[in-house]
Structures are given as structure tokens and as C-alpha cells.
Amino acid sequence: MLRIPCPWCGPRDEPEFRWGGEVPLVRPGPPQAVTESAWAEYLFMRDNPKGLVRERWLHTLGCRQWFIVVRNTATHEIQATSALGDPLPEIRP
Amino acid sequence: MSANAWRLDSGGRIDRTQRLSFRFDGSAYQGFAGDTLASALLANGVRIAGRSFKLHRPRGLFGSWCEEPNTIVQIGRGADLVPNLKATQVELFDGLDARSVNCWPSARLDVFAPLQLLAGLMPAGFYYKTFMWPNWHWFEPLVRRAAGLGVAPTLPDPDRYEERYEHCDVLVIGGGPAGLAAALAATRAGARIVLVDDRPVLGGALQWEEHIIDGQPALHWVSAVESELRAAARTRVLQRTTAFGCYDHNLVALCERSERTSPTAVRERLWHVRAAQVVLATGAIERPVVFPNNDVPGVMLASAAMNYAVQYAVRPGQRAVFVTSCDSAYDAAEALRARGITVVAIVDVRGEPGDSATSAARAGIPVMAGYGPARVHGARVTRGIEVRPLEQGAKSWRSDHVQRLDCDVLCVSGGWTPSVHLFSQVGGRLRYAPERAALVPAADLSTIRCAGSASGSFAVQDCLSEGFAAGREAAHLTGAAAECGVTPAALAKHAGVAPFWASPRDRRRKAWVDLQNDVTRGDLELAVRENLHSIEHVKRYTTAGMAVDQGKTSNMNALALLAELTGRRIPDVGTTDPRNVSRPARWSVLSSAAPHAPRPLAHRARRRVGRLRGLEASRLVRCARRFPGGARQIREARRADCGKPFRWFAARQNRSTRPRRSRFSKPHVLQQHAHSRRGPSPLRHHAQRARDHY
Ligand SMILES: [Zn+2]
Numbered sequence: 161m162l163r164i165p166c167p168w169c170g171p172r173d174e175p176e177f178r179w180g181g182e183v184p185l186v187r188p189g190p191p192q193a194v195t196e197s198a199w200a201e202y203l204f205m206r207d208n209p210k211g212l213v214r215e216r217w218l219h220t221l222g223c224r225q226w227f228i229v230v231r232n233t234a235t236h237e238i239q240a241t242s243a244l245g246d247p248l249p250e251i252r253p
Numbered sequence: 254m255s256a257n258a259w260r261l262d263s264g265g266r267i268d269r270t271q272r273l274s275f276r277f278d279g280s281a282y283q284g285f286a287g288d289t290l291a292s293a294l295l296a297n298g299v300r301i302a303g304r305s306f307k308l309h310r311p312r313g314l315f316g317s318w319c320e321e322p323n324t325i326v327q328i329g330r331g332a333d334l335v336p337n338l339k340a341t342q343v344e345l346f347d348g349l350d351a352r353s354v355n356c357w358p359s360a361r362l363d364v365f366a367p368l369q370l371l372a373g374l375m376p377a378g379f380y381y382k383t384f385m386w387p388n389w390h391w392f393e394p395l396v397r398r399a400a401g402l403g404v405a406p407t408l409p410d411p412d413r414y415e416e417r418y419e420h421c422d423v424l425v426i427g428g429g430p431a432g433l434a435a436a437l438a439a440t441r442a443g444a445r446i447v448l449v450d451d452r453p454v455l456g457g458a459l460q461w462e463e464h465i466i467d468g469q470p471a472l473h474w475v476s477a478v479e480s481e482l483r484a485a486a487r488t489r490v491l492q493r494t495t496a497f498g499c500y501d502h503n504l505v506a507l508c509e510r511s512e513r514t515s516p517t518a519v520r521e522r523l524w525h526v527r528a529a530q531v532v533l534a535t536g537a538i539e540r541p542v543v544f545p546n547n548d549v550p551g552v553m554l555a556s557a558a559m560n561y562a563v564q565y566a567v568r569p570g571q572r573a574v575f576v577t578s579c580d581s582a583y584d585a586a587e588a589l590r591a592r593g594i595t596v597v598a599i600v601d602v603r604g605e606p607g608d609s610a611t612s613a614a615r616a617g618i619p620v621m622a623g624y625g626p627a628r629v630h631g632a633r634v635t636r637g638i639e640v641r642p643l644e645q646g647a648k649s650w651r652s653d654h655v656q657r658l659d660c661d662v663l664c665v666s667g668g669w670t671p672s673v674h675l676f677s678q679v680g681g682r683l684r685y686a687p688e689r690a691a692l693v694p695a696a697d698l699s700t701i702r703c704a705g706s707a708s709g710s711f712a713v714q715d716c717l718s719e720g721f722a723a724g725r726e727a728a729h730l731t732g733a734a735a736e737c738g739v740t741p742a743a744l745a746k747h748a749g750v751a752p753f754w755a756s757p758r759d760r761r762r763k764a765w766v767d768l769q770n771d772v773t774r775g776d777l778e779l780a781v782r783e784n785l786h787s788i789e790h791v792k793r794y795t796t797a798g799m800a801v802d803q804g805k806t807s808n809m810n811a812l813a814l815l816a817e818l819t820g821r822r823i824p825d826v827g828t829t830d831p832r833n834v835s836r837p838a839r840w841s842v843l844s845s846a847a848p849h850a851p852r853p854l855a856h857r858a859r860r861r862v863g864r865l866r867g868l869e870a871s872r873l874v875r876c877a878r879r880f881p882g883g884a885r886q887i888r889e890a891r892r893a894d895c896g897k898p899f900r901w902f903a904a905r906q907n908r909s910t911r912p913r914r915s916r917f918s919k920p921h922v923l924q925q926h927a928h929s930r931r932g933p934s935p936l937r938h939h940a941q942r943a944r945d946h947y
Contacts, residue, residue: 161500161501161502161504161864161865161866161867162501162502162867163501163502163504163527174501174867175864175867234680235680236501236502238502
């Protein structure tokens with residue numbers, strides 16, 4: 161069970177949160193011009209690297225805010241968190 | 254046999270004024286307060302206390318605590334029934350009703366015993382082969398009935414269970430010398446600590462090994478430390494508590510068993526401890542040696558024999574032979590001799606055993622240096638052992654001269670294996686240390702450190718100093734920086750060891766690697782012949798290390814033998830990862846959070862474990878972990894890995910180890926599947942691809 165430092169509430173246990181996927185993820189558009197493979201790429205394909213990744217989390221059972229977490233997928237170390245409006249945190253290898 | 258005929262007249266940490274009656278397999282016996290079920294059985298002369306899982310061979314007590322592979326019992330009846338307990342861990346109470354499992358009507362007279370004669374029909378992986386030919390469904394009902402350990406209770410559990418949450422600066426797991434020293438240092442530094450120990454009394458091996466610590470007998474030191482810890486306001490000591498899982502961000506799950514003082518008392522308690530720093534002082538488990546007939550009742554670990562004799566005042570036998578490759582067995586031999594047990598000889602596989610052997614010889618114990626065990630005599634009980642001189646390096650026999658030593662207990666010690674299950678669970682890496690003949694933690698993690706035997710320092714003086722340093726450092730990292738005082742020091746003991754896994758091969762006789770799952774050396778050889786070389790494959794194919802003890806005594810030997818069979822070095826073979834919930838925990842306590850929820854118990858228990866594991870259990874992360882290699886992206890990883898053939902059932906009749914292509918290794922099948930279009934929509938094709946990814 162991870163302990164995730166919410167930028168608004170402080171460190172809380174993982175069951176309070178919901179995972180929201182990798183960022184940045186840009187929705188392609190306009191819809192009429194998007195090819196099927198581009199849609200598929202947007203909908204299904206993720207990098208899922210072994211190592212540091214930036215992802216969105218939602219503090220469902222707390223402040224109900226989305227925020228950004230830099231997490232290591234291999235060790236679960238959480239390197240940084242930042243609120244949504246702030247610039248994306250840098251990945252420090 | 255009269256009651257307690259095998260009990261020594263004096264000594265031991267049992268209360269001889271308090272007699273307890275208990276039943277085992279229907280017969281009535283007596284023991285004393287302070288006994289475990291195992292020590293009481295041994296005191297009553299019960300030699301055959303269990304039957305093996307596959308072949309129903311008679312088995313006796315082998316270990317003395319969680320490492321015990323043979324004596325699995327179930328206790329109680331009806332709603333109180335508890336299956337899958339190790340007799341060595343059951344504290345004796347008055348009226349205890351225990352039964353051995355996997356045999357009928359009793360362990361001594363088992364009607365399934367003739368299964369041994371069919372051993373040839375059941376080689377490693379025989380049921381996998383029936384999937385292919387002739388037909389698994391013919392065998393399934395039979396195998397399912399013959400296998401299995403114990404019976405699950407059918408009535409609802411009437412007991413109360415609880416869960417609690419706790420936060421602390423330093424969590425110390427293990428109450429032996431290293432753990433006590435760590436807890437002492439962290440307490441003195443002023444940290445908020447929790448000390449966890451799974452035995453009924455603190456001290457670990459100090460309960461039966463004889464040491465001098467800070468100028469006093471070890472047990473005096475233990476009680477002094479215990480009272481200091483209990484007096485400290487910010488220190489919590491949890492006894493009879495097992496840490497069974499170490500999860501992300503230092504979440505440790507503990508299961509605390511209560512002494513059943515009243516029927517309404519809480520029976521077990523689940524603790525979730527979130528610690529800033531964790532010190533793993535989980536100790537080490539002695540390792541047996543693989544040689545022919547090494548499963549006969551009467552063969553036991555040297556540390557177990559010593560434990561029974563010293564802590565419980567039980568004679569493990571009348572005449573003992575020791576087979577060893579390390580120094581700790583000399584202490585055990587000396588302890589047995591001091592209690593009136595004849596030590597026939599110490600058979601040391603090392604050519605030059607060093608100082609321990611000299612002092613043993615001076616004390617009048619014959620030492621046979623450079624000899625190895627050739628076979629055990631006896632079927633239902635050990636009657637003797639044949640020893641033969643070994644070549645330098647212990648890989649082959651030096652001569653045909655066989656010498657028989659008569660004994661009724663054979664104490665083996667092939668060195669020690671650090672208990673690093675929790676450390677591995679959180680991703681700690683191990684390295685092979687040849688000078689210690691063990692896999693030891695390669696490096697501490699940032700918030701988790703190993704100390705004492707768990708880190709491969711087996712001598713008591715190192716346990717104390719490492720434990721104390723680990724406790725102090727952990728406390729300092731959390732900001733508690735008060736003066737810790739002087740490191741406890743012990744009179745130094747030798748802890749030399751030489752790697753020795755197995756005697757030279759004897760093809761006529763079975764040599765057991767995994768006692769609980771009946772895996773022999775021949776099974777490992779068969780697996781290698783059938784071209785299974787990865788330790789993960791061999792483990793699953795032979796089931797070595799897959800029993801309920803998770804291979805506590807067998808994994809290291811299986812690993813070393815596999816390395817030998819495939820001509821690799823031990824570090825190149827790699828290790829298997831221990832599963833989470835490293836000691837059996839009950840569904841009732843795992844689902845304690847919502848005792849009256851409408852879901853079935855098993856479902857709630859599984860969800861609870863899933864919650865503890867959190868993200869680690871999610872498919873996404875498993876993907877990232879499955880593919881090794883730097884920052885390789887999943888797309889490349891899949892492309893690279895899906896091309897690899899699995900060669901599961903390479904033809905057996907051709908007994909070569911050359912890789913062969915069988916009809917089951919069709920890599921293109923997987924790829925075809927991945928690239929085939931199903932239906933008209935290209936989107937569905939992509940969805941299929943995405944599913945293959947995750
Ligand atoms: Zn929040």
C-alpha cells in the first residue's frame with residue numbers, strides 16, 4: 161500500500177486515491193480528422209516504462225483534487241508531487 | 254512407553270509443576286507448561302509424527318520452529334478446527350487435541366504408506382505429463398483425494414478478531430540477539446519503536462545457545478533488555494506476533510496471536526504498521542544436507558536437537574551423530590553431551606575444521622574430519638549412518654572405505670540460510686557470499702536494513718554489534734539522536750562454514766531435497782534432463798520449495814544442486830521470489846476489518862491482501878516488473894519477449910540435455926494471435942493488441 165503525499169492534505173494511504181494514468185496525454189483532434197490508429201494510440205497505448213513516470217492521481221476520499229505524482233514503477237518510490245495548475249515536475253533520473 | 258521417558262531429569266525452561274494433558278492422533282500424552290506440541294511429542298517418544306505429502310513416507314520432527322517441514326497438524330474440532338499448523342509452533346495447552354494430516358488412521362499406521370512403492374510412477378511433474386497423455390481427468394479425483402494437507406473447517410469461526418493501525422519511527426522485526434540490540438539502541442536514542450517477535454519468549458536462539466553477553470549469561474542479558482524495553486514509554490513489544498508481509502513504503506502487516514485467556518478474548522489481531530525505518534533481524538534457518546535416506550525419522554537439524562535438549566529438556570535421542578560443514582554444530586554437540594546424550598562422532602565434511610574441532614576433541618567428542626554421509630540406515634527410525642572419506646573439495650569419495658556409526662538421532666547442519674523473505678518481498682536484492690555459503694542481502698534499502706544472522710553475520714558477537722548499529726542508525730535517521738550507550742558485547746564464537754550441499758551422488762538411493770513435497774535429487778536431475786534450466790521452471794516442475802513452508806530448508810540446496818547440474822555458478826542461477834504472506838495467516842484475521850460483511854470469508858481475505866499489496870498487485874505494475882532491462886519500454890519488451898519459445902515438454906526418452914524443439918514450442922502461434930484481425934473493425938484489432946500489452 162503506497163503512502164501518497166497529496167499536495168493539499170499531506171501523506172495518506174493509497175486506498176484513498178484513484179490512479180488516473182500517465183501524463184502528458186494529449187487528446188487528438190478535431191475528431192473528424194483523427195485516423196483510427198491515432199485514436200487507438202490515444203485510447204490504448206501507454207509507454208509504461210520501467211522507472212520514473214509522471215501520472216495523475218485523484219484524492220477521491222480526501223480533497224477530491226487531481227494532482228501529479230512522479231513515481232518509480234519498479235520501486236514505487238515517489239519522487240515528487242505537484243498540484244495540477246503547477247508546471248509538470250521534472251523527472252530526475 | 255511411560256510418560257515423558259525422553260525427558261531429561263532437570264533443566265529446561267518448562268514448568269514441571271504444571272502438567273498438561275493432550276491428545277495426538279487419538280492417544281493421550283502429557284507434557285509441561287512451556288512445551289510446544291513438538292517438544293511434548295518428542296518427550297513422549299513419538300518418533301513418527303507425520304507423513305510426507307506425496308509418497309506418505311514416515312517422517313519425524315526435523316526442525317524446532319517455523320522451518321519444520323514434516324509435522325503439520327490440525328488442532329481442535331468442529332468450529333474450533335485449525336488446520337495447517339506446525340507442531341513446533343503450537344504452544345501446548347491442557348486438553349489440546351491434535352491430529353497429523355495427510356494420513357489415516359494415524360501417522361504411525363498410515364494405510365496410504367504403500368504409495369511409496371509407486372514412487373517410480375510419480376516422477377517430478379508427473380501430473381503435468383498426464384495433461385498431455387493419457388488424460389489428466391482420469392487421475393484428477395485420485396490425486397486430489399490423496400494430496401492435500403488437513404481439512405478446512407466447515408462451520409463459521411466463532412472467535413473474535415481485530416485489527417489495529419500503528420505508526421512508529423523504527424520497527425524491529427525479530428527478538429533474537431540482533432533484534433534486541435537494535436530495539437535497545439533505538440529506544441535509548443529516543444525513537445518511537447515497535448519490537449515484534451513471533452515466539453512466546455524473547456531471546457530467539459539465546460534461549461538455547463549458551464553465550465556470555467556483557468559478562469553475564471545470555472538469558473540474564475535478555476531479561477535485563479526486556480525490562481528496559483517494557484519500561485520505556487515509547488516502545489511497544491509485541492510477542493507471539495508474526496510479520497508476514499512487508500509492503501510498499503514500509504507498511505508491514507503483523508499477525509498477533511493471543512494466549513487464550515478467556516473464550517471471548519480476541520484470538521488474533523492484524524496490525525498494519527507504517528514505520529519510518531525497518532530493521533529486519535529475522536535471523537537465519539539452519540540448512541540440511543542432501544544425502545541418501547536423509548528423511549528417516551531421527552534425522553534433524555543440529556539447532557533443533559540443541560533447542561529440544563536445552564530449552565525443553567527433551568532428549569532428541571540416546572546416541573547422536575552430527576554431520577556438519579559449519580562450526581555451530583559443535584556447540585550443539587557439546588550441549589547434548591553435557592546433558593548425558595552420547596555423541597558418537599562429529600562428521601565434518603571439511604578437511605581442516607579448525608579450532609572448534611580441536612576443542613571438541615579435547616572435550617572427548619570424536620571428530621571425523623573430511624568424512625561425508627553416505628546413507629542413513631533405518632526405515633521407520635534412524636539406526637545408524639554410513640560415512641566415507643571425501644576428496645578435497647567434497648565433490649567425490651576418496652576411497653571405498655565405509656564406516657558405519659550406530660545412532661538413533663542424526664543431527665545435520667549444512668550452514669545457515671538468512672531469513673530474508675520480507676527483504677526480498679520489498680525488492681531487496683541478494684548476493685551469494687561463498688565464504689558464508691549463503692545468499693545474503695546485497696545492500697540495505699534506504700529505509701530497510703538487515704542486521705545479524707539475517708544479513709549473514711551468524712556469530713553472536715556480530716549479531717549484537719550489527720543490531721545495535723542498525724537500531725542506532727535507523728533511530729538517528731528519524732531524528733532521535735540521544736546517546737545510546739555502549740554496544741553489548743559477547744564472548745566471541747566461531748561461525749566458520751564451508752559450502753556443502755550434498756554428498757556425492759548415489760544413484761541407487763533417494764536423497765531428499767524438499768521434505769515436505771517429497772522432492773528428491775533425482776527429480777531435479779530429471780527436470781534438467783527435460784530441459785528446464787531456469788530456477789523458476791524447475792521449482793514449479795518439481796515443486797521444490799512450493800510446500801506450505803515455502804522451502805525454508807530446501808530452497809538453497811535446490812538452487813545449489815541446480816547450479817551443479819547445469820554447470821553454472823550459484824549467482825548465475827538466480828533466486829525465486831518469496832510470496833507475500835510469508836507465513837500462513839488465517840482468513841479470519843485477514844478479513845477482520847469487516848467481520849459481518851456479506852461477502853464470503855475467503856473473498857474478503859483475498860481483497861485485504863490485495864489492498865495491502867496495493868499498486869504492486871495491479872496488472873500495470875506487474876507488466877513493468879516482468880520485463881527486465883533498464884528503461885526498456887513495454888513495446889520493445891513485448892516484441893523481444895514474445896518471440897522466445899518455451900520448451901516445456903522436451904522429449905524425455907532422449908536423455909540428453911541438448912535443447913530440443915518440441916511440438917509445444919511454437920513461438921509463431923503467439924504472434925499470429927497478436928496480429929490477427931478479429932472482425933471488421935480495426936479498432937478491435939488495436940484493442941486486442943492493447944490487451945496483449947497489459
Ligand atoms: Zn488531498
